[in-house]
Amino acid sequence: MKKTVLMAALLAVAAAAGAAVLKTDPARTSVSAVFKQMNVPIESKFKKHSIVIDYNAAAPDSSRATVEIDTASLDLGDAEMNREVAKKEWFNSAQFPKATFVSSAIKSAGAGKLNVSGKLTIKGKVADVSFPITVKADGAKQVFEGALPIRRLAFNIGEGEWKDTGMVADEVTIKFHVVSQ
Amino acid sequence: MERYTKPAVLMHWLIAVLIIAAFTLGLVMTDIPGLTPTKLKYYSWHKWMGITILALAALRLLWRLTTRPPAFPASMSQTQVKAAEAGHWLLYALMFAVPLSGYLYTTAAGVPVVYFGLFQIPSLFEASPALKEAFKPVHYWLNMLLAAVVAGHVLAALKHQFIDKDGLLKRMLP
Numbered sequence: 001m002k003k004t005v006l007m008a009a010l011l012a013v014a015a016a017a018g019a020a021v022l023k024t025d026p027a028r029t030s031v032s033a034v035f036k037q038m039n040v041p042i043e044s045k046f047k048k049h050s051i052v053i054d055y056n057a058a059a060p061d062s063s064r065a066t067v068e069i070d071t072a073s074l075d076l077g078d079a080e081m082n083r084e085v086a087k088k089e090w091f092n093s094a095q096f097p098k099a100t101f102v103s104s105a106i107k108s109a110g111a112g113k114l115n116v117s118g119k120l121t122i123k124g125k126v127a128d129v130s131f132p133i134t135v136k137a138d139g140a141k142q143v144f145e146g147a148l149p150i151r152r153l154a155f156n157i158g159e160g161e162w163k164d165t166g167m168v169a170d171e172v173t174i175k176f177h178v179v180s181q
Numbered sequence: 182m183e184r185y186t187k188p189a190v191l192m193h194w195l196i197a198v199l200i201i202a203a204f205t206l207g208l209v210m211t212d213i214p215g216l217t218p219t220k221l222k223y224y225s226w227h228k229w230m231g232i233t234i235l236a237l238a239a240l241r242l243l244w245r246l247t248t249r250p251p252a253f254p255a256s257m258s259q260t261q262v263k264a265a266e267a268g269h270w271l272l273y274a275l276m277f278a279v280p281l282s283g284y285l286y287t288t289a290a291g292v293p294v295v296y297f298g299l300f301q302i303p304s305l306f307e308a309s310p311a312l313k314e315a316f317k318p319v320h321y322w323l324n325m326l327l328a329a330v331v332a333g334h335v336l337a338a339l340k341h342q343f344i345d346k347d348g349l350l351k352r353m354l355p
Binding site: 041042077078161 | 215216217218221222225290291292293294295298299301308310313
């Protein structure tokens, strides 16, 4: 009973704030990993992702975001390489099929700018991250864009001989461009 | 007998060694299964060699166009001279075509070449999976053609040395 009341209250607050869960358009949304391999810049896209953004342009601070990425969907442009990065030394996709981000706070940082904080989970490792994003309206659609720099070794991405950062740099930027439907 | 100039001799052997090394490495690296640091290293080295060959080939072509090479021995027939000239120009064409096709292939794959890990060679077009698939056999078969022409080049040199005994080989020895 208490829960129902709480839920109703929350819904009322949400309705008052005017927050709306945006459906994202997977075809126009892209999430990619940008990194350097022997100093060669590479950008590879994750082909499968599910992104839910509860966004209210009038009250951005009440927004929430949940991101799920299929780790085995990273496309390095070569079928054999794609199978390799799903293996244990890299993403271990059999045991950790999804990388996730769940926001804990979204704060307005000026016109069209938001600061997002939350928990990033990759390969079973959780980290608190915070990064700036931009948001702009494209007709009835909302476009969110940003980049989150991480260190792959903090998430055990690349074990054993792949820990050598001279081969694959530790710094990886997760770039995203999210378009609502 | 008139010899090739010192710069011509130096560039000939330097390019010969680099072509054999890059060709062999190309076969070895594509044969390594899966993904290993060694494989990635070999790919980078292969590309650095290719860029080096391309640069040396450009220098060498300039030298060849501005410096008269020694004349063929009088004992060679007109047909042999024509065949030798055609073979040499084909080698020149392939010294450019093979590394260029490699550049096109890796650029289409979205993996630019960073020469010695220091200087990024500009990508002249966007990465494209379709172009990548198209350039792959082009790079492979140009290499096989180069291997065949080099084999012919070596056999011809050996024929001059051991059958014709005309001392032609000395003109290019260091």
